[in-house]
Amino acid sequence: MNWFWDKGPLYVKELQELYPDPQPHFNTLSTQVRTLEANGYLKHKSFSGSFQYYPALSRDEYNGISLDSLIGKCFNNSYLGAVSALVNEEKISLDELKGLIEQIERGKEQ
Numbered sequence: 079m080n081w082f083w084d085k086g087p088l089y090v091k092e093l094q095e096l097y098p099d100p101q102p103h104f105n106t107l108s109t110q111v112r113t114l115e116a117n118g119y120l121k122h123k124s125f126s127g128s129f130q131y132y133p134a135l136s137r138d139e140y141n142g143i144s145l146d147s148l149i150g151k152c153f154n155n156s157y158l159g160a161v162s163a164l165v166n167e168e169k170i171s172l173d174e175l176k177g178l179i180e181q182i183e184r185g186k187e188q
Contacts, residue, residue: 079119079133079140087123087132 081096082088090108094101111131114120119140122129135143153159164170 079114079137082120082131082133083137087130089128089130093131 081093090104090111094104094107111120115122115131118134120131121134122131149155149157149160153163165172165175
């Protein structure tokens with residue numbers, strides 16, 4: 079998805095050329111792109127029988143959907159459960175969490 083956001087509309091062949099050697103097979107990329115389109119992440123325009131793909135969602139929209147999906151699958155739709163897991167696994171400290179809460183509260187006061 080990043081290449082579509084960064085480069086704009088791409089044909090599968092152009093996408094393939096962006097990969098370093100050894101490049102993935104054309105059919106593999108074509109399948110992945112069609113899956114992204116079927117899931118609503120990409121759209122296409124047809125030019126003489128070739129498809130040029132472009133993002134159906136902005137990067138921010140995609141990130142929001144991805145986060146919602148992750149929270150739903152891994153934390154039973156509990157954002158609090160996700161934050162708790164981050165603290166329990168020491169990915170963020172209690173001091174960092176307190177600082178974030180203070181920062182949010184200051185933002186709401188303004």
